Amino acid sequence: MTPLPDDLLRRVHERAPAHDRDGSFPHEDLAELRAAGYLAALVPTAMGGGGATIEQVAREQMRLSSAAPATALAVNMHLVWTAVARTLHDRGDASLDLVLRGAADGELFAFGVSEPGNDLVLFGSTVRAETADDGSVAYTGLKTPVSLGPVWTRLGTFGLDEADPAGPRIVWAFLDRATPGVEVVEDWDVLGQRATRSDSVRLDGAVAPAERVVRRLPPGPNADxxxxxxxxxxxxxxxxxxxxxxxxxxxxxxxxxxxxxxxxxxxxxxxxxxxxxxxxxxxxxxxxxxxxxxxxxxxxxxxxxxxxxxxxxxxxxxxxxxxxxxxxxxxxxxxxxxxxxxxxxxxxxxxxxxxxxxxxxxxxxxxxxxxxxxxxxxxxxx
Incomplete structure (x- = not known):
């Protein structure tokens, strides 16, 4: 991949104090990073991306963070999803290729994992997942914090389906922002990393279609x-x-x-x-x-x-x-x-x-x- 230009990082650095002071999202930074192809850096070239390695992106994230930590941390959540998808893709698992294709098409992915009171993190959930006969899944509960609050277009998330005939399952899926029952709550007012705009996301029966449901796993640690x-x-x-x-x-x-x-x-x-x-x-x-x-x-x-x-x-x-x-x-x-x-x-x-x-x-x-x-x-x- 082509490293981020020094002049781009300089402009990002110059804007950072105002975004921190105002608690505002760095829209200009995101636009420049998108134009530079950075948001699709980890997407294979055959799928329209930059074909970068995770090591290369990690190096660029250090440079971006030195310029503006909050911008880097916000974008990081999108990059994590593309890194996960790339990791699976490189190992012959195409189940998250929808993320790679989406990133190549300009979708911005949010990392909807953390929940209030859930110290099991990936291995349990306070969010309810209900599976319909057609395989779609409805989610109800709260995810917080979720970076990129004003701009994300798809939410990678999970919830607990306790009615699965095989026993309780953690169900992972991707939701569109425009889906009924998805609400971004503008509540990010914190000491630092203010420009990440990690606003909460409230889910009220928000439905992910069957083709966006990517895993059904038993609760607890596992090596999936x-x-x-x-x-x-x-x-x-x-x-x-x-x-x-x-x-x-x-x-x-x-x-x-x-x-x-x-x-x-x-x-x-x-x-x-x-x-x-x-x-x-x-x-x-x-x-x-x-x-x-x-x-x-x-x-x-x-x-x-x-x-x-x-x-x-x-x-x-x-x-x-x-x-x-x-x-x-x-x-x-x-x-x-x-x-x-x-x-x-x-x-x-x-x-x-x-x-x-x-x-x-x-x-x-x-x-x-x-x-x-x-x-x-x-x-x-x-």
């Missing part, structure tokens, strides 16, 4: 390729976004160190202060390991490396390490910038608020440790 794709692609591309925040924080720390002067040093730049140099070096040391982790696991996904059941542990561990490291990097950068970094107009202030969101994106630290313990030690007795 769709679950694998959703879990791993989400964690890898999410980690790329937060790595981009860390990269930018190091740049801003270095700029602040060179810009600020010290009376204690006779008016010299703070970049000559051993304590400041240590902080900048500490931030850079932490940041320096992120690319290898993110891009390495993305490459494994592209190359179909067989990590077996360790895939889930590796993906959740990656997300936790990267988001927590990015937060530590931003902390160091804010210390270097001093009081100016605390101003509401400071880019570092925005990055500080944006990086905090990583703690709320799955997997959480605790759930990642549970997943990793199971992979290393096996399931607990009893």
């Amino acid at each position: 390729p769709l679950v694998f794709g959703v879990f791993v692609c989400f964690e890898v591309l999410l980690a790329a976004v937060y790595a981009g925040i860390a990269h930018r924080a190091v740049e801003l720390a270095a700029e602040a160190a060179r810009r600020r002067t010290s009376l204690r040093l006779g008016g010299a730049a703070r970049s000559d202060d051993p304590l400041v140099r240590r902080r900048v070096a500490s931030a850079a040391l932490l940041d320096d390991g992120l690319d290898a982790q993110v891009l390495g696991l993305a490459r494994d996904l592209d190359e179909r490396v067989d990590h077996g059941p360790r895939w889930f542990a590796k993906a959740s561990g990656l997300k936790v390490r990267v988001t927590e490291t990015a937060r530590a990097v931003v902390d160091e950068a804010v210390q270097v910038a001093g009081g100016s970094g605390y101003a509401s107009t400071s880019e570092l202030s925005r990055l500080y608020r944006d990086v905090l969101a990583g703690a709320f994106n799955p997997s959480s630290h605790d759930s990642a440790l549970t997943t990793i313990a199971t992979a290393v030690l096996g399931p607990p007795a009893g």
Whole structure:
């Protein structure tokens, strides 16, 4: 794929402060990314897309996030669905080719997974799914948060069908935005990542036609390729976004160190202060390991490396390490910038608020440790 042009990223960066201040969606950013072919980057060339690998897109997501984290995180949710579809397609599973064809045709996919009170995430649901005789499925319940609120056209989601003759089933499908019973609730008013416009979606008997129903799975952990794709692609591309925040924080720390002067040093730049140099070096040391982790696991996904059941542990561990490291990097950068970094107009202030969101994106630290313990030690007795 062709990397995103530097001048496009510069314009995205210039618009980011206003979107953060107003809590407005970056329509201009999306239009430029669409025109650059970025929204179909992961679609195979034979299907009208860019033919990019997940590793290539992860690298570009870092660059986009360094320019505007909220824009990158919003677009990330669409890219996750195309990454899942591409992962399945490359392994001979065409069940999500409808996503690849849709992305090539200009559809924008939202990631309707999270639900209030559902700490089982992919393995349970508070949303009710009711299957009709023709195979269509009606969904009722709340999905929140759902990024791309003002602009998404299709919602990839799931709910629990308790009436299936074979036993309860988690039913995955894709809904059109214009479907009766789909309501976008404009309720996104948060501390950081404001421009993602991750508004809730209320479903009230919203029907997905049979041809858009892609899985019926028993509740609980399982190794279905769709679950694998959703879990791993989400964690890898999410980690790329937060790595981009860390990269930018190091740049801003270095700029602040060179810009600020010290009376204690006779008016010299703070970049000559051993304590400041240590902080900048500490931030850079932490940041320096992120690319290898993110891009390495993305490459494994592209190359179909067989990590077996360790895939889930590796993906959740990656997300936790990267988001927590990015937060530590931003902390160091804010210390270097001093009081100016605390101003509401400071880019570092925005990055500080944006990086905090990583703690709320799955997997959480605790759930990642549970997943990793199971992979290393096996399931607990009893």
